[in-house]
Amino acid sequence: MNIQQTIRKIIDGVKTHLADFEVRDSQLQFMDAITDICENKDSPNNIIAELPTGTGKSLGSLIPALAYTQVTNEKRSKDDTIKICYSTATISLQKQLLRDVELLRASGVDFKAHIVVGRGRFICKRNALALMRPDSEQANLLTEQNSGDKNNDVGLPPPESTTISEVEKTKVKKAIYQLKDDEWTGIVDDLDRELTMEDRTWRRVRADANTCNRQCQYWGSGCPFVKNRMDTESADVIITNHAMVFADLEKSAILPAPERTLHILDEAHHLVDNFHGTMERKMSFSALYDTCTRQLGAISTGIAMGSEIADIKNHEHEVNQRLVRVRDALLPFMQFLDDRYHQYAETLPVSERDKAIWRLDTNYITQSGMLDSMHVIYDDLVVVRQKIASVIEEINAADKELNIDEAQVIGQLGVHHNNIDSSCTLLTMYLNAKDTDAFWYKRHQAKGSASATLFGAKVNVSEDMKALFWERIHKSIAMSATLSNDGAFSSFNHESGLAQPSACEYRFNTPFTEAFQYSSLHLYPDFPEPDWRNETAHSQSIVDELIRFMSYHRAGLQLFVSKRQMNEVVSLLPPALRESTLVQGVDGARSQIIETHRKKIDKGELSLLIGVASFSEGLDLKKHYLTFVGIAKLSFGSFNEPRKITESENLQASGGNPFMQLTLPCAEKALQQSVGRLIRSIECRGEVAIFDKRILTKRYGAGLLERLPPFYREFHTRQQRYG
Template structure:
């Protein structure tokens, strides 16, 4: 490393420790050194672009290591010296808030480091001033629909129409923004705005007219926030926003990957986030509705753009692809609904049909190819129309379209263009064959039964691994990156992370254990009540017996983690009345309200038990008296009917592998470590982890899972 940078990091570390009056931690010091050396070793050309492929490092650091301080100190001084932006990406809002409200302010106030930081959020979290102006105008008008009945029709069909109470809320929002009491950031609102109403007040990349908007210069909340990002040395984002920026080409929402150093905290979530991000869905009847609305609105659209021969020509060219789509989608819907037998899943809210290894029937694939052609034509024509309407709003461009009319129609056509692009993505994934020798896409159909007996079919396609997308879109482009989490290894190895994330085998990987004295602080028990969960009724009764005998005491502060909502509710229903009164379930309250009520009961010296699902096995912080007992009712294997996991398992098996040992067990290991990690959050926490699944003692994979857990004192019956 550059000696000056090394000295700066060491000085800042001493200042922070002295300011916080804490002692250095061994794992933290090693982590700082590893990341700083890795970052400093990246070679650059004369234009500041990375040379070589030694730019990635993955570090697993156990709870209590102090990961956040380590990666901030290791990367920030080097990033500033190299004129690179530091993007910290998290998976949860809780960690974002910790960074913004505690970690970054403390680093700035306690050390001599000089830097600015900001939070990056997508457009959807901000008010669109142009949309607000339209809402305000409609609130002032007694008959808002008379001006443009076609636009009003689209608003009714594509967006929820506001009721009387909604209009009161919108009036308050208009007043608060106009008076400066509200900045336009949804997350700063004191009262909740329902999603269907917020959609009327925000915009997206497609609908936004950017610099052509009259509010762009000073009154746009999103671009005001973007200007803050331009001045920030450290940008706090989340995995979804990073992936969205990469999907747009990179450098659209966030700084360009080539000029950025990323830190992915909670990095074990990144592969799943990427899989979801690069998946696509399509609802038949919902899509037919907006296509038919587009066809119905064509006469009014032609009147609006009559002054432009080019726009008129583009509108006329929409007729054939829309007619073809309505015809072919109707035919395919009838064919699928008549011929497919849907299966109810154990953990599904709707019946699903999954095609084995994602292979669509030849007839469906042919339909997909036709639909892809039609949607391609529709996308091209809509894109051209949207661009012409945007240009008409630009005072520097001379067009024949009226600017006011263009500003009225552009958001609607941009919304339809976005929907056409999403449909194009889905049919592209269904029409194109999967490459030989590579994992296939999962493809499945979901039957949604709606109100008043209406039905809709939803076709979905998803990659079964994000390795290729991440390698191509992110790792090959970024200047450098650190991936870190308390759980990056599976069964003690980084192989699963590398495979899922597209990391090269040569990627530097390090692991540092937690500094906590686990044998002294905690106990891991498999009690006599534990049994094989395949005996469902016996397992439910065993859980009931354990809760009644071991958690029924005045000091109870427990978290019971279930893999099935159905079983969670069965156990709750079977509890005696005195235990029901102190038990909170995820079906009764939101996650935040659940934690808040649990803390309140414990603070009042009352017992409290939480019944939760997988989302409570990670990311919640209940230190000390708030949690002294974690009960895991079964090993957290993935659900056997998940279409993506099932398709990947089929492909691995067809390739001669063992999907259970290659995927299911390693992934369960990570989830099990996360669940156990809820117990010990600080050096003086104490408690017990109970596992009510006897397979960990009787199956050959059990010892592997046990060995991957924190080294609690063990009591295995």
């Protein structure tokens, strides 16, 4: 069978399993588009697609992708099969996807799907057993070196206690028993709530790349991480997140190689931000100074022990000397930056000084003398990085099983290597500073020059995304309900590096036209201005409207841009309505209050959800579970971050318009996401209210309204209400 025949067979199977299953026109068109890039050698290997809510993008992408891999892999060797990697930006969407996976399996489609998380989410049995030993039996090989009171003077935080309470050890013990009885996957996210460990406990027992190798006595199907990786290798569909996809690009240590992967990228409007996250560099002064002072003894022990295990030359003395030189160069460098930071902070209002971020332009970096100190630090750190890396690599290559104490020491050596590697990468960026990149210094709320972090980030990552991802992958489907701006994909094209002719572009129609026409969009030309100077009046007007809407709706959602205004509105609610309100972060975490909301609606009670930006995406409350959505303000995004400020300045310098090209597209996508919470199925009906008059009074507002769904519109003024 060819791909189209296989797709038809899968759809027929789903229809047999679900008698009322119907493939929508836009979904069929989407499948045809994917089939075209799979069958037609002259077509691009990538698709950019905007599919409104209800189009069925997960099944619409999975079905042709499965058909393609089934047909293609019949002609390929076992070691060269094409895998499907379906990535999302949120855990909630991964769980929704699993429902579609189970539907396809139940319909007779033979494939294996598997969720992938990072190594650090797995427990390591060896580390757990080491932690459960009595303190008196644990080797004291990681004792910190005492470097005197100087640590406190520079702001080095006090060392974290290495003692783990008996309560925490009992949790670890019970977790291991559950693992043994196959009652737990070994992933921290799946751990029973009563066994939730403290962060410092989990850091001691989690899997570590530096000691996770075949020499471990627990290596094999008994190790949660190894078992998960075996399942990954045998899976046809791998479900993960965008951050994991980008983090794994360099080594392909967990996911299949990009060259033999068909990537389905859901919520693709988050792709660029996720890629930026993997590309941002930083150097923590406290962490690096700690490495060069307190941790010298532990590092020396690790190198000496590792050299003996791997039977290689011991560079312990050289590494120690170089780290001491780094410490001596780091002290005046930290003080220099801290003094300059305080000079900068003095120019700001008192309320902003403790949280101010000091942006560094390339002129300052090259002319202030910073680079001289950086060169000295970098030259020694590069050698130390290489020496430690060689020890770890030789240990992993050696055919020797590590005991518990050796694994603990080598694992900690790997932590120091990662810290040094991060510092070297950041220093490299500064030593090769470009005007188009962003650099900044952030002081933390503590005393001393070590309580700061130095950052660097590329402003434009489109070329990196193109070279590292788009040009390497086998095929890709980038899709979202909000991927375009101003009727085109210009922002996504520019930011991601993916555009025609390398990709086909599609915008599909909504299947919910009737649902929108029987629902209302409420607009307020006379509402108070939504700026901070008038926020209390704006908040009170929102409360008045909430009282009116919730007098006849049972299920509502009110969205805010800031927690400050959210809290103010909540404080102004009348007691009766407040009792029926579930506030994000106050009445529980997101998942908890959504579950509570559903239960209240099932009981026939009134429930109003109140939250910020995270509630405007991934919230799927159909029909009677949500009939009203209120939007406090247009969300123009946070453009006070150093990277975004630099991007805006670069754009303006080249003759562009930062508001039109950066800020407004962000507001358009955020508004569409928020409005999209209401109509989630053909049966949905309800009302959306936008409590921001700018959508009617500003020139850009007409464009935003034009690209919203075709709701019946009602306008509210002081004199009258009309539609």
